[in-house]
Every structure is written in structure tokens, then in C-alpha cells.
Amino acid sequence: RILARSRMPPAELERRNANLVGGDINGGAQDIRQLFFRPTLRLYSTPAKNLYICSSSTPPGGGVHGMCGHHAARRIK
Incomplete structure (x- = not known):
């Protein structure tokens, strides 16, 4: 059962997260270190x-x- 969902236009995504310039659907910059330092x-x-x-x-x-x-x-x- 889905309890909540949300959507945001690209401008709002960028305002909340500088990595999402233009509403980047891939989650912004990705780095090999992200695989290990979690x-x-x-x-x-x-x-x-x-x-x-x-x-x-x-x-x-x-x-x-x-x-x-x-x-x-x-x-x-």
C-alpha cells in the first residue's frame, strides 16, 4: 500500500539540492566513493x-x- 508520494518540477528540485541542476533525473553527481562510504x-x-x-x-x-x-x-x- 502506498501511503504517500510527491512530485516536484525541475526548478524546485534544483532549489532544494544543488546537485540536481535542471532537475537531473540521475540524482546529480555520482562518485565511486559513494559505493564504499555508506x-x-x-x-x-x-x-x-x-x-x-x-x-x-x-x-x-x-x-x-x-x-x-x-x-x-x-x-x-
């Missing part, structure tokens, strides 16, 4: 029970529309 590998789950994250910042990343939601849905049992 708190933990959770993919789509969060510490909160039954809360999952789907965005261009989750695998398989921006530009592969819909796949993060597909993979998150598969993790729900």
Missing part, C-alpha cells in the same frame, strides 16, 4: 518496519524508470 547496504528497506524507499538514488539508479519500485515490491513478503 552506512549500510539496505537497498530498499529502512530501519522502520514496512517502510521502503524507491527513487533515482536506489538501485538500479536514475534513467531506469520503474525498476526500483519493482524491486522494492519484490522485497515485501
